[in-house]
Amino acid sequence: MALALYRKYRPARFADVVGQEHVTEPLGTALAAGRINHAYLFSGPRGCGKTSSARILARSLNCDRGPTPDPCGTCPSCIALAPEGPGSIDVVELDAASHGGVDDARELRDRAFYAPAESRYRVFIVDEAHMVTTQGFNALLKIVEEPPEHLVFVFATTEPDKVLPTIRSRTHHYPFRLIPPGTLRALLERICTEEGVVVAPAVYPLVIRAGGGSARDSLSVLDQLLAGAGEEGVTYERAVALLGVTDVGLIDDLVDGLAAGDHAAVYEAVDRLVEAGHDPRRFAADLLQRLRDLTLLQAVPEAASQGLVEAADDELARMVEQAAKLGPATLSRYGEIVHDGLTEMRGATAPRLLLELLCARMLLPAASTTDVGLLERLERMERRMAIASGESSPAPGDAASAEEPPAPGRRRFVRPAAAAAGGGAGPEAPGRAAPTGKPAGRSPERTEHDRAPAAASTAEGAAEPDHGRQLPRSASPAADGARPGMPAPAASRSGAPGAALDAATVRRVWPEVLTATKQRKMRTHALLVTATVRAVVDDTLVLDAGTAALARLLSEQSNLEIIAEALHAVLGVRWRVRCEFGDGEPVAPAPAQVRNPPPRRPNRPEPVRGEEFRRPPADDVPPPFEPPAEEPPPDDEEAMMAEAAAEPPGEPVSRRDPEEAAIELLSSELGARAIDPR
Incomplete structure (x- = not known):
């Protein structure tokens, strides 16, 4: 019969205990200095080395050179207490899971007063100490508090809070921890090398994940894989089929479908998962792990080299590409949905149905009303604006629209060469101030003629009218073809400042327009912040409001004037503004309230x-x-x-x-x- 790996490679010295240096080093120092306590408490997760460390402590105390942190391994006590040794009569190991009653505690207390037969100390190792009853602890309390000189107690437990406080206060407590993945992988690779078995590099992350940070559980999983390995060694396909984990290809297909918004690809991956016989719950857990890795790779590009993400090289390359397609808010929302779905899947009679519903939630951003969902929509809008800016960016050879450099915070817009050569836009009149990067606020002395539209230019390509000169009161704004209170159209379509501007360009500078609107009137800014740019038709900017009520409020003449002024301050254009909702029909402004x-x-x-x-x-x-x-x-x-x-x-x-x-x-x-x- 072959010896199990976790028994064959059980540590025999404190130096062989991996991942627990914070415990083994202080214990070794205390043993070297001769400061030995009468009771110890080793706590921590299962399979992390508590019982093995207790046996090493007993071996170090009873060594002929001892007490010493490095037992010789040749004396009778070291040979008897070795991992494969027969044991010693002076070292008693008690399993409290089956011997935790008051009668067992009394029997142990009576045996404690006898002197050791052939060793220096009598060591009582109580495993699963949290299973001892309150009466049993009370029976041991006196002997633990004042033991004989030759007696040492070692309590090992996974739940130290359940140990009687009076017992816990009389011990030296050493907490053990889970082994880090990097340390555990080095241990597995060393054991595979000693066993002479070839293991695929992609298998180690599966073993570590299945072991959960426990050395004993990881060695048990590896032992199972080595037992079923063929001549080619342990392959990834064999490990996936044997451990029941999800194939990486299915997770890649699902994540790629989510990133692209391809509903068919997502549900096809779920169907292939079920047809292959995989557990939907396990798939959801593996998908949550993938989302965690993608989040770390996006936040820390060096996560793989720092050991934060464990995966093969080809898999890491795919994960980097996937992290670039998804934003942090999207990954965070996906993680919350999958995490909540795992809770719902506990005891579910139709886990596939729940998994498909999880995919539907992830594919539908509008289903989330939290801040994370809003951030995800903002990220998608930013990606669309970036794509639009790359498609409609001006050519580098076009002529500039002004001789002087733009003011800080102001973008320079290039006029098309044909429009510049046509002479449709002449130099500005002396009375008109050039637009600056910071829009000026509304002056209280401004008359209605300042807000009236300018007269149209002549066909001979005359210069733009002087907007600083006041018109006579008999002049009607409707004579220029513009509505009262609205800016007039540009002088000519070929030479107007807005001739080369389209909806994509306005969307790129929309934050600046919102800022200019906020400086003029806060109420208009609050109404405009939820509106979006629909189109630019001739000299009219069409806005899409979220609701009909919002469209009616924005269609008020005062709000339209503020928006037109902000557009002129940022883009230098004289446009009309129209608000629409739904099918594109213009919305009438809200009736004025008489107070x-x-x-x-x-x-x-x-x-x-x-x-x-x-x-x-x-x-x-x-x-x-x-x-x-x-x-x-x-x-x-x-x-x-x-x-x-x-x-x-x-x-x-x-x-x-x-x-x-x-x-x-x-x-x-x-x-x-x-x-x-x-």
């Missing part, structure tokens, strides 16, 4: 101090007050609006409460402040 002026409180004279109750003369008594008859209410809402507009500021007498009017008149006659009876 009645706030009621004006009556002016009541301050009373003279000390004369509040002085009666007026009899001749000055006013006649009885007769309230005026109330006018009938208007028939419709338009009449009410007209009446409200025609009334002077202040509250009309016809709508005043008669009781309040009487109180006001009486107060003015008496010269004292009347008290409201209500």
Whole structure:
């Protein structure tokens, strides 16, 4: 019968324990200095070296050279306590999982008082110490607190919190940890070399993942693979089929389909997964591991060289390409969906259905309303804008639109050569200031003629009109073919500043337009931040609003003026602005709200101090007050609006409460402040 690898390669010295240097080095120093405690507590995950370290400690204490951190291995005690040795009568190993009662503890306590038969110390190793009952710990409490000079207790447990606090406080606690993947891979490669078996490099990550950081579990998995290896050694295909892990090709196909938004490729990968007999739950766990690797590769490009990601070279190359296609917000959202899906798959009767629903959630960004989903949409918009900028970028040989360099934060837009040669755009008039990178705020002294559109240029290619010169009041903005309050179209289609601008160009500078709008009016900026650029038709910018209500608000004349001014400040164009929603029909602006002026409180004279109750003369008594008859209410809402507009500021007498009017008149006659009876 072949000896298992985890028994054959069990460490015999502290130097052979891998991945636990934080425990073995202090123990070795204490043994070399002779500072030996009467009780130790070794805690940590399963298969990380707790029981082996306890046996090494007993071997080091009873060595003829001891106590020493390096047993000689030749004395009778070292030979008896070797990993393949018969054992010693002075070293008792007790499994508390089956001997944790009070009777077993009492028996162990009675045996503890006997002196060692042939060794220096008697060592009691209590494995799975958390399984000892409270009564059993209480029976051992006195002997653990004050043991004989020749007695040493070693408690090994995976759950130190379940050990009785009074016992735990009387021990030296050494916590063991899981072995890092790099250290564990070096151990596996060394064992395979000693065994003389060829193992494919892609098999080691599968073994390490199956072992979960435990040396014993990893060696058990490797032992199973070595037992079924053929003449060619342990291949990747054999390991995948034997361990039941997901094929990397299926994960690659699924991730590529998610990155490309190909629904057919994603569901085809799920179908091939089920047809191959793989477990959907295991596939979801492997997919979550892949998403974790992609996140690390995107955040840390040197993750593979630093040991953060364990994979073969060809697989790493594919993962780098996949990380470049997906943004961090997308990967984060995918990870959250898969993680939640793994919780839902526990005990599910239809795991394939749940896996397909997970894929549907990942393929539908609109299903997520969290900040991560919004960030993912922003990343997709940025990628589209980057692609659009690469396609519609101006040619390097085109003529520049201005002689001076652009201001900081301002982009230079190149005019087409044909438009520049046509002479349609002449030099600007002296009264017009050149646009700068920082848009100027609205001046309170600005007249309506400043906001009116400029007159169209003549056919002979005259220069643009002087926008700084005020037009006469009789001039009508509609004579230029523009709506009131809207900027006029450019002088000519060939030489206008916006002739070479399209929707993609406006989208690239849209953040600058939003900034210019914010500097002018915050309300317009708040409404415009959710709108998108739909198209540029001639000299009109068409915006797509998210909702019909938002489109109506943006279609207000004041908001359209602010947007047109921001476009002129950033792009130097005089465009109209139109807001649409849904099928592209223009939306009428919201009706203006007529607000009645706030009621004006009556002016009541301050009373003279000390004369509040002085009666007026009899001749000055006013006649009885007769309230005026109330006018009938208007028939419709338009009449009410007209009446409200025609009334002077202040509250009309016809709508005043008669009781309040009487109180006001009486107060003015008496010269004292009347008290409201209500």
